[in-house]
Structures are given as structure tokens and as C-alpha cells.
Amino acid sequence: MLKPLKDKRPLFIASGVLLFSVSSMILLTPKVVEFMEQQQQVKIEAALKEDPSKPSVVLTLAELPPEQRDQKLQEIAASETLSLERSRARYLLANDLLAKYEGGPALRQLEGLEDEYPTLVPYILLKRGRGYELTNEPEKAQETWKQLVETYADSLASAEALYKLGKFDPLYWDQGIEKFPQHPKIQEIIRQRLKENPKQPKLLLLLAQYVPNEIETNTIRDRLIKDYSSQLTAENWQFIADGYWATNEYNKAAQAYQKAPKTPQNFYRIARGQQLQPKGNNKEAVIAAYRQVMFGFPNSPEAAMALQRLAKLSPSETAISYLNQIIQKFPEQAPEALVNKAELLDKLNRKAEAAKVRQDLLSKYPNAEATADYRWQVAQRAAAKGDLVKAWTWAQPISTNSPDSSVAPKAAFWVGKWAQQLGRGQDAKSAFEHVVASHPQSYYAWRSAVQLGWDVGNFNDVRQVLPTVNKPNVRSIPPAGSEMFQELYRLGEDQDAITLFKAEMGDRQELTVNESFTDALLKLVQGKNLQGINQVWNLKHKDEPEQEKEWQQLRQTSEYWHALFPFPFYQTIMKWSQDRKLNPLLVTSLMRQESRFEPEIKSPVGATGLMQVMPATGEWVANKINLKKYSLKNPNDNVNLGTWYLNYTHEEYQNNSLLAVASYNAGPGNVAKWMRQYKVSDPDAFVEKIPFKETRGYVESVFGNYWNYLRIYNPEIAQLLAQYGHQNLTK
Template sequence: MLKERKQQFRLLAGAIVLLVSVCLGVVFLGVTVANQLEEKEENKTASQGLTESTGKSAVARLVSLPPQQRATNLDAFASGPKSREQYRARYLLASDLIQQNQPEQALNHLEGLESDYPVLASHVALKRAQAYQAMGDRESATGVWQTILKKYPNQAVAAEALYHLGKSNPKHWDDAIAKFPSHPRTLEIVRQRLKNNPNQLPLLLILAKHTPKALGMQEIRDRIVDKYADQLTPEDWEMIGTGYWETWKYGKAGKAYAKAPRTPRNLYRAGRGLHLDTKATKGKIFYQQLISAYPNAKETGLALRRLASISKRTEALAYLDQVIQNYPDEAPQALLDKAKILEKLNSKVSAGQARKSVLTQYASSDAAANYRWQMAQKKAAKGKLQQAWQWAQPITTNNPDSDIAAQAGFWVGRWASKLGRPNDAKAAFEHVLARYPESYYAWRSANYLGWNVGDFTSVRYLMPKVVRPQARPLLTDGSATLKELYKLGQDQDAWALWQVELGDRKELSVSEQFSDGLLRLGIGDNLKGINQVWSLKRRETPQEKAQWAALRDDPKYWHALFPFPFLNSIVNWSGQRELNPLLVTALIRQESRFEPEIRSVAGAMGLMQVMPATGSWVAQKIQLKEYNLKNPDDNIKLGTWYLSFTHQQNSNNSLLAVASYNAGPGNVSKWVNRYGFSDPDAFIEKIPFRETKGYVKTVFGNYWNYLRLYNPDISRMVEAHAATKSVAASN
């Protein structure tokens, strides 16, 4: 039976390799049929050319292919009549040839292209200079760099010219710093000069301003604060405070914001940062300054609540009453905070009245949803499922945008099922799947509705068909040059231009932040790219929330949140380990956000966050003598073996295997013995490690999103289900 299953898995693995290769244009060694099918498909695409009326570019569809694989089709376009597609093909070929150390051929494609292709004229000149450099023709390269400075002095390519010319004339580097401080080449110059002389405050401030989250920036901010505090302006302190705040150094952020301009946000963050740094008395001062100076600011209600949390009970009640009377957004939580204090003062009737006010006057608030859910969980823990259902059910209607709405809706279904109300259970699961299709609980609901999406006992061996978009999404922000570079996969050049176009802007619009995320993903900055897209949910104004909601209706938003880097290695090693490649992708996304060199505080390394000791143990098991945990293929090779091992240790139950990957097999074994495992959903809720409980839900939520986004059958089912429920709701 085991031999039969392994043979079946190999056939399925070959099928997914074939499907991914054909649909995505990814090369897999040994899959010759896939290559032949792909070549036929791309030749067909090439012959069709560009349909200008639809704006679809056949050349752009070749961008996802490796240079060697797209060369034939690009040559076909490049040798055709002049057109936008021909110019694109020539540019892309030239760029590929420079990287392949064939600069002479690149120059042939670039001949006359600067005038033919005005949207990328400056970058055509850039490629010519790079080609001459690759040939070792310094004189010609210098001539082109100088021409770029004359023809395109204000464009991003000028920073490249200044960088190269500055190697022999330092004045050009001065000009780059003065004119293009945010350009990646300029930042290289800054770092090089600081390496030679670290005591240059203006250069340190450039890095603090333009690379606040880069590796090593905490040390640079610390150096600025320690050595140059008396030379910093209030605006400098605000910039430094923001850098600390966004990297979770709240105590240091609070001290910096204390010296920043007196805005509501800065005063609140000064108080909160000091408060979190166990300096409540100092934090209190800034909370009070905020309340006095900006009584109507949105931060003031929250500051009053923070003040209440560090004040004596009677004083705290006075602060909370101010919030309840004057700040409706904070009033629901203030009422719950007040109820806790009243209970401690033995005023149980008044405490009950405060909670009742939350449920009646602020029924749609997050505070009401959270309170209802807490009560539902308490009732369920005592076996009072009817009461648990009654507490949780209103969340699905009163609080549809709450972070816990999907979870509450799912458990409303589970409890209804246990109470012998199958129709109510079915309705609850259908609601969760339609209203929260991106949630982990949508996957669990789909399971209970009988969809073939895999459950904890079967997901390991599923090999779902995967189809990715053939072309990149269009950027909605930036210049026409930026959009064209991104469309052609010229990611480093696009990123450099984007940095110049953003300049000193502190705040990005919703659309700009999404574009920033896409561009970061393009250069392989996957963690920050995904986080840029994800953090759009934190936008606060009604207009921004509406823009975010509209973006969520576009598949490109979800594709950006759930990208597919390192797909070759994932499919290869998943196949060899008999693991669902989407499950492996889901785990990697949670472990490292696809950052191959990331290292945890505990020392775990690489894409699958393999501990060095574990890596050494696995390497011995598979007789691997040489490996590097920062190498993506090595890391996936070792990580997938260990994930397969945790499956084997847990009878191929993926819930327990994934939990073991995070918390260790020993802990999971203890939990199973302690809580039992008859109900996997209940087991997850009882996991005592908060990190592991969230980890399990996130990994399987990731798996579900990859499945619903990239599997055509499931994608159609989700869309049809949502449409059906939408029609039913409108009738």
C-alpha cells in the first residue's frame, strides 16, 4: 500500500510540475514534455503580438521566463517591423545580453532605440553605458555617462552616471548626495564614505531618513542619538522616533518623540513609548500635554484611556468618564475598562450597567464584539453551548468587520451542529465562506460544507492544480517610465526610479503604498513588500478604508500578499518528500516571508527557519555533507525533510505536524495527551502556546489562500458561492 501511494504521489508531483511549467513559464530539469508544450504556447503568443486596443503586451507576458527561454521569442519580435512591442523586445534582449556578458550584441539591439522608444530613452542610454563597461571600453562608457548628465540631468539615471563618474572625480558623488539622496546608488556612496569616516552627521541622517528599516539602522540611530543629540532639529527627532517606533523600539521612540514637534501623534507616541518602557510617570506628562493642547484630536481619547490605566481607581474613573462623554470612538472600550474598575470596587450593579451600555449603545463596536466573544468562550468552556451560541451569533450581524467575526461565525456553526441544528450550522459555514473568503475559518467552513479542499488528515498528499497570472499587474502610480520598466521586469531600475520619484514624502496614499509593495516584491524584498500590502488594513480615514476595500476586490492585491518565490525548489523538494507544495509554500510564507537570509532571535535560519542543530541532524540523516542554510535550495531540502518527519511522527496529521514544526514534537505530544484530539478545532483553541496557536491557523490560512487564488476549480467555487450569497442577501 505504501509503495502504491508513493508511486501515485510521484505521478501527481509530475503533474503539478507540468502544470506549473506550462502555466507559469517555469523551467524544471528533466520535464521535457512541459518544455515542449510551453514552447508551443509561447510561440503561439509571440505570433499573436500586441493587441493595442486591449493594452495587453505579448512581450510583457514573456517577462516571467528565464532569459535563455524567452530569447527566441524576443528575437522574433525584435526582428519584426517597428512597433512598441519591437522596442520592448529589443530593450529586454539588450538587458538580458548585458547580464549574460554579451555586450556587443546588446549594443546592436540598442542602436537607434533611444529615439524610437522615448518612454525609456534615458534608460536606453543607461544600458548603452553598461554595455560599454561590460566590454571594458571605459572611454566610450565615460562618454555615455557624460551625455546622460547633459541630456537627462534631472532623471534617476543621472544618479547612476554620477556614481560611476565619481569614482574618478569625487565632486560627482557630492552632486549625487545633494540631488538624489534617496537613490540606491547615492546610498552606496553614503555608506562608503561613512566606512571611511563614520563621524559625518549629515550622511548618517540620510540613511536614517531613507533606509529606516535597513539592516544595521538601529545602531546608526543609536549613534546619532548618543553623539549628536545637541545638533538635531525637532524634525530630526521626529524622523528618528518614527524609525524606532516602526521597528518596535518603543522606549527609544518615546524619548525621541519627546523632542519632536508638538503634534498630536508625536505627543501620544512620546507618552506611549515612555509608558511601555516602564516610565509611566514620564509618559503621563505627555499624555496630559496632548489632552491640554489638542482636546479634539483623535489621539486624545486614547491618551485618556492610557492615563486611566496608570492612575489610581478614582482618578481613572474620572478619565474614563471624560472618554465616554467626549470621544465616541473610544467610549465602548472605556465603558468596559470602567466596568472592571467598578467590579474591583465592589460596584457590581454599576459594572453590569456599563457592560450593558456597550452591548446596547455601541453594539457595532469592536469592544462589543470582543466582549461578546469572551463571554461566548466562557460559556462554551463550561459546556453551555446554547448560551455560547447566543453570545456569539450577534457578532456575525452587528460586527461584520471585526477581526474576530470569521472566528465567531465559524464557531456559531460548530456549536449549532453540536446542538443538533444542521441547517443553522450550514448557514453559518456558508456565511463565513462568502463573507470572509480569505480567512483560515473559511477553509475550515469549506471542509464542513464538504468541499474537496483538504483537511488535516489529507492535505499532505493533495497535489492541487496551480495556475498563476501570465503577466504582472499594472502599476497605478508613478511615471510612465516607471510603469514601463516594471512591466518589463526591470525591477532594480524601477526601484531606483521609484525612490527618486517618492523623494522626501513621509506619507503614501493607499495606491502608492500598494505600488511600493509590488516594487519591493519585484526586487526580492519580500518581507517588506508583503508587509506593505498587509498594513494597508491599518488605514484609518473613511476614504482610505474605502480605497483599501476596493483594492481587496482586485485579485492583484491577493496575489501580492501570497506570492510564489522559489517555486522551482519548493515543487522539487515537496515532490521528493511527498508533501503538498502549497502547504510547504504556506509554511515558508509564515516562517520567513520568503527571505532566504533571515535569522530569528533564537538562531533559526533561512526560508524554512531551520535551527542549525536541526539542520545538522537532518543533513546526517540524508547524508548531505555540504550545505548552507542561507541557500534557498539547501534550506528547503532540509526543511521539507523535517516537515515530512513531523508528519510521520504524527500519523501524517498535518495539524500536529505543523504544530510540531513550530513548538517541537515533545510539546505537541504533551498537548494531545492533556487535551485529547477528538476535535481538532477545539484542540487548536486549547494550545497553550499563543505563538503556536496563531502559527497553525496562519499556515493553514496561507495554504487556503494559495489554493483559492491559484487553483482554478476552487477559485471558481469560491466566486460562485460569494455571488450566490450576494444575490440571496439582496432579495
């Protein structure tokens, strides 16, 4: 049973002692004391049953600077009512005080907190020990940390206590290395000991195993192979090879996999690693390695991948034989193999056979992605010749048969456009509604919403739109990690949360979808926006059915979309968007495409930072606005310059955002040439005809971003989408 919370009021309890108050005099007999303790315990247990996901004022304060939240936290912490809110407030106040080296006040906030806040008891003890350190009471600090290690021996928080205790007695560090090698703090100790004495293979192996995905660990792996190769087991070789592979050292990985257990994946990576080595490769050796996969593990998924690689490396006739093996043995890969086979037959001028193969594709695999791509190619060729009926006929089945294919949104939208041109208004409307309902996250959903008459801004007026933005002010519960980690994350205690989650994941290189998403959330809160966004995006590429299901469930949540389309530098974006009279979501969308919100990222040609301003452009704009001192790596300066230039490109094209955004990427000279070549009256057709693939993709990405920011953060559009069964992501 939890101990009763220590009451802060001047209450003196003892058998037969009188309690005096202003209004009454009560004799506290043992029975009265027992009754009061029971009542206090009831209050504590009631507080502990609170739902941690219910609305919380404290959590809205989690990301504010300490000075801005202090007064409100003090008010909540001073409440006499036991609650999760009060516990959270006290914990945050204590941490804020510790950060200011105010140990005494922090200890007062932490006093008795473990009784009412069981989720974070190990961290409460950690912080209490730190409080004693700051009040120059090292014995009490050590006593507190020892209590943590003894009482919560298996808690990863104990690793931090051992780290601290080791400063007084190094034997505690030995204990930490033995029990918690996965913890970042213990890894600091391991690195220090290796610095003092590098000839310790056991410690080298611990870092190679438990810090697998960091490039810096490659020096550890190199040293193990150079100095201790004969001592390594097959298991050691496995995590060494996996680490090389994770850090893109493919040739080194291939060599290490040769000494790891003989699995299909390892054999495939031996071949692929040899093929990817940067200084060229021995083509015959690579082919031989892929054939080893094919013959050694003939029914494995890796055998199918090896056959695909062999087909690309081989002469046409031999390639066709490899593709035939895929078609016969691996139904999931057969559609793509049929497409490749047909293309090879065309090159060999065997047109009739190629036509037969394509007919097999259509009849046997109508739902495959490869079939959808082929249908779309035929539809595009027909449309280019003006045969809209044929184009419509070929494209229409795509969204029904292959709704998850990458081309489905585009095909469905153009089915609507072609229907419009054929005078089939109801078919067009149905097609546009289908895109909005089935592919709400796509660029073509925005284009369909425009055709349906929604107030979402079009190419010629989107810059003037000023949408309402509802930005979440509380972090959601991450889908992975311990309850203790989840609470630390929601409180904004990021360093503790990051350290704990790293330790919880241990030596695992392959994370589940939910774990990888949680890891991406941590990257986002660290400002590693490029890594975080890309990691969320790549979740869809999981092959296992269970992981595919987990991803599908995750993408139904608002948290997924907020992470994929985050809103860092919100105040800076809003300020300069308002000053330039630009739609802030358009600015955000261009920024996401240009730099993924990274202030210091540089393109190969020197474009720098958030909106990727070229140095020469920055200097030109700075002169225009009389900005004497600036840095392209400073977010405020960069967005100032970038939004001015975006406004300039809009003014050049009479506020046509399609042309302004295309010019931002390709330059005004190219856009002027395209305007002479193609009709701008139909902007959708104009986008399709942009001859630069990069710029065409850029335009679609920027406005696809814009649509997603609109549907995620704008309540009016979210409400419209809700009519099609979509979750309101702005809540």
C-alpha cells in the same frame, strides 16, 4: 513629432535615387519619400498606442535567466512590425548584452529605440552611454549622458547620468547633490565626500532627511545632534526625530521631538518614547508627558491615545476617570473604554455598575469590535457549560453587526457548528455559506468549506491532496510609481526599478497604501520575503479614511493576495513535496508560517531557515536519509530535511495533518498528552482546547495559509468561490 524609426533593411533614400528590389524598380521622388516617412510615422504612433497591460510574451520571459530567454527575445526583436513587444525585447536584449560587457551588440539593439519606446527613453540613453563605455568610446558616452541631462533635466534618470559624468568632471556631482539628493546614486557621492571630510553638516542633513528609515542613518543623526545641535532648525529636528522613531530609537526620538514643532503627534511621541525606553522610565514623568498631550491638544486623536495610556498607568479609581473622559469625548474609542471600565469595576467588586456599563456597550455600540469580543466571550462561556442555545444566541449577531471584527469569522463558524449539534441543519448550512461568502480569506472559511462538502482536504486527508496550481507568469502593473518605474519593474529590471522607486519616494517617511504595497513588491523580488509579507499585512492598520478605502480597493485585486501569499522557491517546494508525497500547498503554508520563506532566519532556540529545522533534528534526519553534507541555510537541503520530518510526523499520526502540524510546533510529547485529554473526534473542538496559545495559533495559521494558497492558486476552488461573488484570483 517623433523621428521615424531607422529601417534596418538595405534601403537607400534620396531625391531621384532608384531603389532596386527583386520584384520591382521604384523611383523615389521627394513626394514618395515624404509619403513613406508619413506611413512610418503612422506605424510608430499606432505602436505607441498599444495597451501596456495587454498579454505579452516578453513579460513572461522577464524573470528567466538571459541564456534561457535569448533565442525568443531575438525572434521578437527581429520582427519587422513595430510593436511594444519588439521594443521590450530589444531593451531586454541590450541589457543582457551589457551585463556580459558586449557593448557593440547592445548598441545595435538600442539604435533608434527611443523613437518607438518613449516610456523608457531616459534609460535607453543611460544604457547607450554604457554601451559606448564598453566599446572604449568615452567621448560618445559623455555626449550621450549630457544629452540625457539636458533633454530630460527633471527625470530621475538624469541623476544617474550626473553620477556617471562626475567621474570625468566632479562639478557634475555638485549638480547632482544640489538637484537629486533623494537619489541613491547621489547619496553614494554624499557618503564618499563625508568619508573624505566628515565636517559637512549640510551633507549630513541631506542623508538624515533623504535616508530616514535606515538604521545606519542613526549614526548620522547622532553626529548632527552631538556636533551641530545649535545649528538645527525645528524642521531639522522633525525629520531627525521621525528617523529615530522609524528605527525604534524611541528615547532618542522623544528627546528630538522636544525641539521639533509643537504638534499633537510630537507631544504624544515624547511621552510614548519616554515610556518605551529600554532601561526603564520615570513613571511620574511619563504620566506628566501624557497629561501634556491631554491638556495641550484636548480634541486630538492623540489625546484619546494619551488617555488610554494614562488609564493603564493609574490606580483603578483614577483610571476610571480617564476612561470616562474617553467615553464622553471620543465615540470611536468609547467601546474599548467601556470594556476596560467594566473590568476595573469588577476588580473593585462593583458588579452592578459593571453590568450597567456592559449593557451600555451592547445598546449604544452594537457594531463595535469591542462589543463583538464581549459577545464572543459570553458565547464561549455558555458553550463550555453546554448551553448551546445561549451560545448561539450571543454569537449569532456578531457577523451581522460587526462583520469586520477579527472574531466575526470564528463566531459565524461556531454558530454553524452549534446549530448542527442542535439539529438545525439549514441554519448550520447558512452559517457555513456566510463564512465562505463574507470571510473567504479566513481559516474558518476552510473549515466551513469542509462542512459544506467541498473537495478541499480535511485534517485527516489533506496531505494526499494534489491540487492544481496556477502561478502567474507575468508581473502586474504596480499601483504606485511612475510609468517608467512600472515598465522597468514589469520587465524584471529590478535594480533599476528599485533605485528609481526609492528616488521617487524621496524623503517621505509615511507612504500611502498603494506606495507601501509597491515598496513591498520590490522587497519580495529582492528575496526579502519576511519584510515584504509583513508590510503587505500591515497595510490594513492605516487609520485615515482615505487610506482605509485604498486598502479595501487593493485587497479586491489578485495582486494583493499573490503578494501576501507568495510562492518563492516554487521548484524546490514542488520537487520535495512530490518526493515525500506531501501536498505542496501544505508544505508552502507551513514554510510561510515558520520562516516567511527566509533561508537564513534563526529562531531564539536555533531553528534555521525555510521550515525552521532545529540543528539536532537536521542531524537526526540527515543520518536517516544518509545525507553526508548539508547546510540548513541552503534552501534545497533545508526543504529536503524539513519535508522528510513533516512526512515523519504524518506517519506518526496516521496521516492526520492536524496532529502532524501541531507536533511539528509543540513536539510529539505534548501532542500525545493532549490526545489523552481531549477528544480528537471533533478536530475543531480539539484545536480550541490546545492549551498552548502559540500552538493553537500556529495550527490555525498554517491551515489558514493552506486555504489561502488553495483559493488563490487553484482554479477549481476559485471557481467555487466565484459563485459567492469572489474574484477568480488564479486568472
